[in-house]
Amino acid sequence: MQLKPANPQLRRGLMAASCALLGGTAAQAQTAAGEDQSWQVDAGLLYYKENAGRLRTIEPVVSLKKDFGDQRVLDGTFVLDTLSGATPNGAIPSRKPQTFASPSSTSLTPRAGAKTTLYTIAPGNLPQDPHFHEQRAAGDLDWSQPIGIDNTLSFGGHLSTEHDFNSAAVNAAVSHDLNAKNTTLSAGFNEEYDQIHARGGDPIPATDYTLLERERAQTKNVAGALLGVTQVMSRNWIAQLNYAYDRSQGYLTDPYRILSVVDGSGSVTGYRYESRPDTRVRQSLYWDNKVALGPTVLDVSYRRGKDDWSVTSDTVDVHLRIDVGRDMYLEPHVRWYRQSAADFYHLYAIQEVPLPTYMSADPRLAAFTATTIGFKFGVKLAHTGELSLRLEEYQQKPADRSSPLSQLQGLDLNPGVKAAIVQIAWRQDF
Amino acid sequence: MHIAKLTRRLIWLALALTATGCNTIGVKPWQREILARPAMALNAYPVDAAIDDHIYFSKEGASGGRSFGGGGCGCN
Numbered sequence: 337m338q339l340k341p342a343n344p345q346l347r348r349g350l351m352a353a354s355c356a357l358l359g360g361t362a363a364q365a366q367t368a369a370g371e372d373q374s375w376q377v378d379a380g381l382l383y384y385k386e387n388a389g390r391l392r393t394i395e396p397v398v399s400l401k402k403d404f405g406d407q408r409v410l411d412g413t414f415v416l417d418t419l420s421g422a423t424p425n426g427a428i429p430s431r432k433p434q435t436f437a438s439p440s441s442t443s444l445t446p447r448a449g450a451k452t453t454l455y456t457i458a459p460g461n462l463p464q465d466p467h468f469h470e471q472r473a474a475g476d477l478d479w480s481q482p483i484g485i486d487n488t489l490s491f492g493g494h495l496s497t498e499h500d501f502n503s504a505a506v507n508a509a510v511s512h513d514l515n516a517k518n519t520t521l522s523a524g525f526n527e528e529y530d531q532i533h534a535r536g537g538d539p540i541p542a543t544d545y546t547l548l549e550r551e552r553a554q555t556k557n558v559a560g561a562l563l564g565v566t567q568v569m570s571r572n573w574i575a576q577l578n579y580a581y582d583r584s585q586g587y588l589t590d591p592y593r594i595l596s597v598v599d600g601s602g603s604v605t606g607y608r609y610e611s612r613p614d615t616r617v618r619q620s621l622y623w624d625n626k627v628a629l630g631p632t633v634l635d636v637s638y639r640r641g642k643d644d645w646s647v648t649s650d651t652v653d654v655h656l657r658i659d660v661g662r663d664m665y666l667e668p669h670v671r672w673y674r675q676s677a678a679d680f681y682h683l684y685a686i687q688e689v690p691l692p693t694y695m696s697a698d699p700r701l702a703a704f705t706a707t708t709i710g711f712k713f714g715v716k717l718a719h720t721g722e723l724s725l726r727l728e729e730y731q732q733k734p735a736d737r738s739s740p741l742s743q744l745q746g747l748d749l750n751p752g753v754k755a756a757i758v759q760i761a762w763r764q765d766f
Numbered sequence: 767m768h769i770a771k772l773t774r775r776l777i778w779l780a781l782a783l784t785a786t787g788c789n790t791i792g793v794k795p796w797q798r799e800i801l802a803r804p805a806m807a808l809n810a811y812p813v814d815a816a817i818d819d820h821i822y823f824s825k826e827g828a829s830g831g832r833s834f835g836g837g838g839c840g841c842n
Contacts (some may be wrong), residue, residue, distance in 0.1 A: 382817050413816060568801060571799075572800045576808050628800045675826060730825070757821065
């Protein structure tokens, strides 16, 4: 009788099952299953495109994971972003043409020694800077290992650089398994330091736009903590609950956003740079559930967030992974998001009323709902590989987009955004 | 419900689950074959998750929750 060579997938499945028998968590079982593979590579390419000639992004991502055995794992992720297109500057549409300077300009009127790059927006159109172009490179490196019995320590760092923004962060976390490894408690912290050096300098918040008052590079830092519980609920259900807290401090103003100032009729009389508080405290609760329904896997998560800028949010995210034959799967995805406006968000400022200390027309701080609908299709490759394609559409619907002022009636002051998300990904164990 | 109140309740629930142990919730070691499937990992596709976190961080006022959220990006 001739013995057939061992099927690698069967072997790994048996190893995973063996590890499960020894009492590891689901995640640990996976790690053990991959012990005979030195490297795991995850590579993805994202193409993101917004409507109306707005932002386009091409983003390659590569993640490398090296398993050194005994649950000691090194994980690195590298990202390159190329962004281009038009980006709203925060001003509202007007009945008259509006002229703005690109951020690198040092003057709104051409004169000797001054750099002036202007763009003019036609009446009724949303003011957008058409010259936006940015490249970003980022990397993460994380290490995890067991310490003592039933404990895991992980720590890592993050570096990111853009033409006008640098960021560095460190993080560390410990987790502890108990209840026959049915429960995992974890606690972690994160410290991030950012440097903002906008083209032409960082605007002094709330100053008159025409004066182009800039200052040197500004900084901010973010300190965060995260507490989590992962619980095996049954043979086919695992749940996770996280509480996250972070505090940002420093220059939190967006250096490229302005705000229209209008008179009592709604005619634009000028512009101000936006101005945000220099601290922000955010909290969130995140609850994720994975349930196997036969071969199908349902992933449902809910997140509740709030901060001291009065932005509260709810997010519901649902994935349903359906096996198609032995080697393919289809994963429909629906996400629903809602947020309230920051207490200093305004579509515009009124000239007759004293200007508030803090004000922003950034659509990200407006009240809106957003939906993402799409699917992912995956094909298993030989030797534990996988190729996948993801197609999704993201759409924001702002709650407040009109004004009762006579000159602004009929104008869409915050049209929202619609975007296509295309991602191809490849995963392979070596 | 106020988030602090909800948080307190969830912490009490987690402590209660911890105290009651595997007698009431959880599985025996030999009952983990479904949980050991790669698709059952809570973060089965970390690259997808990282890309999503970046997109939503740059378009929305809230971020994070699953892990330390977003950040490290000017995202104009």
